[in-house]
Amino acid sequence: QSALTQPASVSGSPGQSITISCTGTSSDVGGYNYVSWYQQHPGKAPKLMIYEVSNRPSGVPDRFSGSKSGNTASLTISGLQAEDEADYYCSSYTSSSTLRVFGTGTKVTVL
Amino acid sequence: EVQLVESGGGLVQPGGSLRLSCAASGFTFSSYEMNWVRQAPGKGLEWVSYISSSGSTIYYADSVKGRFTISRDNAKNSLYLQMNSLRAEDTAVYYCARDSRVTANAFDIWGQGTMVTVSS
Numbered sequence: 001q002s003a004l005t006q007p008a009s010v011s012g013s014p015g016q017s018i019t020i021s022c023t024g025t026s027s028d029v030g031g032y033n034y035v036s037w038y039q040q041h042p043g044k045a046p047k048l049m050i051y052e053v054s055n056r057p058s059g060v061p062d063r064f065s066g067s068k069s070g071n072t073a074s075l076t077i078s079g080l081q082a083e084d085e086a087d088y089y090c091s092s093y094t095s096s097s098t099l100r101v102f103g104t105g106t107k108v109t110v111l
Numbered sequence: 112e113v114q115l116v117e118s119g120g121g122l123v124q125p126g127g128s129l130r131l132s133c134a135a136s137g138f139t140f141s142s143y144e145m146n147w148v149r150q151a152p153g154k155g156l157e158w159v160s161y162i163s164s165s166g167s168t169i170y171y172a173d174s175v176k177g178r179f180t181i182s183r184d185n186a187k188n189s190l191y192l193q194m195n196s197l198r199a200e201d202t203a204v205y206y207c208a209r210d211s212r213v214t215a216n217a218f219d220i221w222g223q224g225t226m227v228t229v230s231s
Contacts, residue, residue, distance in 0.1 A: 001173065003155070034216040038156070045206060045224060046148075046156065051217035089156050093216040098158070099170040100146070100216060105155035 001096045004029060004103035006089070011109040012080045020106045022073040022090035028101055030071035034093035037066060037075045041086045049088075050075060077108070085110045113137035113220055115207050120225030127197050127229070133190040133207030133222055141185035144210035146218060147192050149203035149227075159205070160192065175201075197229045 005023040012018040022029065022037075029035055035053045038046040048057055050066040053073060063078045073092070077084055090103035119131040131147070147159040160181040161170040169181055180193040190207050204226050208218035 003157075032216075034214065036217045038218070040156075045221040046208075046218070047221070048211075048217055048219050051211065051219075052214050055214075057219065087155075091156075091158070091216060091218075097170070098172050099161055100158040102148075102156040102158055 001028075001094055001098045001101050004090055004092060004101055006103040006106045008104070009107045009109065011111055012077075013111045014080055014082065016080050017076060017078045018080060018108065020075045020077075020088055020090075020108070022075070022092075022103045024071050024073075024092055024094075024101070026071060027096060028092040028094040029068065029073050029090075031095060032093045033068070035066070035068060035073040036091045037064075038089045038091065039084075039086045040089065046089065080110055082110050084108060115209065115220055115222035117205065117207055117222040117225035120205065120227045122228045122230065123197055124231050125198060125229055128193070128195045129197065129227060131192040131194065131205055131207075131225060131227070133192075135188045135190065135209075138209075138220075140183075140188040143212065145183060145190045146208045146210060147181060147190075148206045148208050148218070148221075149201075150206070150224075151200070151203040154203075157203075161210075162190070194227070197227075199229050201227065202229045203227060 037050040204224040209220040211217040211219040
């Protein structure tokens, strides 16, 4: 099972919107609505930001939103803030024997 | 407070073994599916293993299948990862992560991680 493909880096100015893509196959992202997104600050554990493609856990700002089209899921951060600077990872359920797969990760830089 | 605390990491020689533990508190551990996720230095997250709430269903990543064994003791609120035949590429921070009960494939609680270094 190969990792899902994400851009290595995305940047934006405060207040702007950015979108991170997560591309898989019909065996994972395209086949199930079990895509989740995680934020990880340096030296910290990951934090769940989105589950089931577009649902936010309690406490996650509504600036974070998720969507999916075909084999590609996306995370959009609107009204970018300095504290959003972090690494972001997508994850999907997969029909392969390995059950779960993460994306390659995207470093978000706030200019 | 809902919490996961990993322990057992350290320096081990190639071919050696190590057992990681994850102590859960603040929630009914026996009701939750659990996972191990690792992160090599400067690299991305890699899912390692899953165990169902009862321990009856287990999955592994291809990279660790046959070498690692996940287990749990619900009476002790603890998750374990027995790692054998360790390789340099197993060097990573190992996190235990709880599966959400609301949905599939959502790790809603993470531990702080424990570092495993495989080197001679």
